[in-house]
Amino acid sequence: MVELPVRRIGVFGGTFDPPHLGHLVAASEAAFRCALDEVVFVPTGDPWQKHHLKVTDAAARLAMTRSAVESDPLFRVSTCDIERDGATYAVDTIADVRAEYDEDVELYFIIGADSLANLHTWHRVEELCKAVKFIALNRPGHSRREVDTSFGARVEFIDMPAVDVSSTECRQRVRDGRPIRYLVPDAVEAYVREHGLYRS
Numbered sequence: 001m002v003e004l005p006v007r008r009i010g011v012f013g014g015t016f017d018p019p020h021l022g023h024l025v026a027a028s029e030a031a032f033r034c035a036l037d038e039v040v041f042v043p044t045g046d047p048w049q050k051h052h053l054k055v056t057d058a059a060a061r062l063a064m065t066r067s068a069v070e071s072d073p074l075f076r077v078s079t080c081d082i083e084r085d086g087a088t089y090a091v092d093t094i095a096d097v098r099a100e101y102d103e104d105v106e107l108y109f110i111i112g113a114d115s116l117a118n119l120h121t122w123h124r125v126e127e128l129c130k131a132v133k134f135i136a137l138n139r140p141g142h143s144r145r146e147v148d149t150s151f152g153a154r155v156e157f158i159d160m161p162a163v164d165v166s167s168t169e170c171r172q173r174v175r176d177g178r179p180i181r182y183l184v185p186d187a188v189e190a191y192v193r194e195h196g197l198y199r200s
């Protein structure tokens with residue numbers, strides 16, 4: 001019997017409030033450089049480290065994430081973090097995404113340099129680091145070398161064309177009446193406009 005190679009799956013968790021071109025370039029570059037068979041975008045349910053911020057409701061973030069990735073056959077969206085009650089922890093994300101496959105898969109958590117620098121604050125981080133390898137991407141203003149690997153994080157650093165866009169900046173631009181066109185996919189721009197997101 002011919003053994004099929006184990007599929008390599010990128011897991012890209014984010015609040016995606018809204019998803020922007022930085023996310024898409026990061027996912028695409030990670031997929032290309034690490035020969036991923038699929039990238040699963042996983043919008044957070046309850047991003048516990050953003051409790052001080054007003055986060056848009058999950059249904060709207062999910063709709064925007066779906067429309068942002070729909071034209072790329074390599075990308076899909078998982079609702080596992082939104083469906084799970086309680087704070088969103090990556091260690092649960094990884095277990096749930098793994099359970100979405102019938103076969104053995106290798107999971108890679110895609111992460112930007114800013115999040116990587118905070119990895120030591122994540123829930124059950126040692127367990128997470130055993131379950132998954134990280135693909136870390138550069139982000140303007142953040143050094144990737146800040147990562148603490150003392151708890152066993154396996155990190156592959158990937159260079160992507162720097163995209164100096166954040167969801168915070170997109171929200172602020174809408175509040176200020178400035179355009180976000182070309183910073184986010186067209187469908188996301190239309191969703192934000194039609195649903196009056198981020199105006200106040």
Ligand SMILES: Nc1ncnc2c1ncn2[C@@H]1O[C@H](COP(=O)(O)OP(=O)(O)OP(=O)(O)O)[C@@H](O)[C@H]1O
Nearest residue numbers: 014015016022111112113115139163165166167168
């Ligand atoms: N421009 C970017 N370049 C590289 N990585 C990015 C970029 N924007 C976000 N990421 C990474 O994508 C993941 C999800 O990010 P998130 O959805 O929180 O977007 P964000 O732009 O950082 O949002 P906010 O400004 O609201 O904090 C994180 O790992 C983050 O580091």
Ligand SMILES: O=C(O)c1ccc[n+]([C@@H]2O[C@H](COP(=O)([O-])O)[C@@H](O)[C@H]2O)c1
Nearest residue numbers: 013014015047049088089090091122123
């Ligand atoms: O596991 C944790 O404790 C943890 C703490 C902060 C962030 N994360 C994950 O990091 C990803 C990006 O999160 P955020 O809040 O920067 O959008 C997302 O998948 C989160 O679930 C995970």
